[in-house]
Amino acid sequence: MPAPDDLFEMRRLEALSNTIFGVAMTLLAYNLPKASGLSAAPDWTELARTYAPHVVPLMLSFIIAGVFWFSHQRRLAMAPQAGRGVVFLNLLFLLSIIVLPATNGLYGNLRDSTVVAVLYGLHLTVIAALNAVLWLLALGGQRHFDTLAGAFLPVVVFLLGTATAVVAPAWAPYFWSLAFAAPLLGYFSRRRREA
Template sequence: MFEMRRLEMLSNTIFGVAMTLLAYDLPKASSFKQAPSWMDLVHVYAQPVIALMISFIVAGMFWFSHHRRLAVAPEGGRGVVFLNLFFLLSIILLPVTNGLYGTYRLDGVLAVLYGVHLTTIAALNAVLWVLALGGRRDPHLLTTALFPVVVFVLGTAAAVVAPEVAQYTWCLAFLAPFAGWLAARRAR
């Protein structure tokens, strides 16, 4: 058995670096030849900042979930450790897809790529939660883990036909704690 505290230290570093690198692709001041107007700022920064905000909140949401999961299952076997490493790899790649999505947010292919990435992160998180619960039925935790998967799949499907709508659908994933609360309430 592997003590997950070691993985927790690694994950804090990975999440911190990945969340910081999200800002790397923001346009630099040198993209303006003179002092920009408000509309110039909106035109240049709106798309990248929207992508950064979605990605930062998604990363924060999964960082919180990851720490809660490690507290629920403080030890894990080799398979769980490797699955956690794949989960962390998916977080490391977030600045890459965020940069592409922030630059070309309305492009269908890149919106779908970003959506597939968000879905992958959510699916790995959900599988890790199922393993951490070890067969226990906890409607609150299971719903909180599975809800983002459903939302990201729907958002990615929306990105196929209407990339400009996908970001609004993906933001619904932030309601996962509320969905978990409702599931726990219904189970009583």
């Protein structure tokens, strides 16, 4: 255990993380097509053809970032102090969030590409794995299986989705969307334990 003067108050990291998540989630929309690429009087078909391929990845990435923001906030509240190693691991986690608009932009423009779909899936897996490791550290050996199940489910789901992207990139988002079940899994596990 770190000495008291080596502990870092996580509320400072919380302020930084709120800013990082807010900026990253806003920048997800940066790669949407511009109106200048449309005809002077676009019809519904042209709008759908232009925007639909970009809106689905944007919504997926926004919701994924939101779920990880929620998890991050809960984790910081559970462990209000941490040593330098945990702080640096949190910064690495936040770095993986900062990169999300870039991989989302690639995926939104080239989602039929196997390489791009796998890259996006690997990025989601890294975010989920860092989150899971941080939960393990925050719990400090306590056996909160409901919390750990909710933290590790996205890792498994993103790995399955990434493996699917290798052979069928169009099917990968369906697997990745299953990660949204993680908060529900944790909720139902807690209710069952409390009953």
